[in-house]
């Protein structure tokens with residue numbers, strides 16, 4: 001008797017976060033945006049891999065996420081690299097993912113036809129900011 005195992009595709013999308021102005025303040029990246037930690041925890045619970053990318057480069061992204069205690073949730077750090085159309089190219093590590101959700105404060109250069117959450121640019125510490133709480137509501141429990 002043979003057992004056939006179907007290939008299980010991930011039911012949850014990969015998420016890809018911008019750093020400056022999205023997860024942390026764009027002034028000096030010292031302030032984590034409210035609900036960033038809760039959002040990362042919810043995505044881990046949902047089984048969604050978390051990626052982070054930045055035009056400031058991989059070391060910058062990693063340093064900032066480590067500073068705020070979130071780096072261990074991240075499966076991939078990536079550069080934002082412009083493609084021929086001027087938009088950021090999808091990170092190579094995500095090339096075989098059908099379903100990616102981007103979160104960005106400047107979504108105009110995200111890959112075309114991508115799922116995205118636009119957040120208002122997080123400019124400086126603001127404990128009343130709720131943009132990531134709104135995104136958090138989109139994560140299935």
Ligand SMILES: [Mg+2]
Nearest residue numbers: 018020021105
């Ligand atoms: Mg940004």
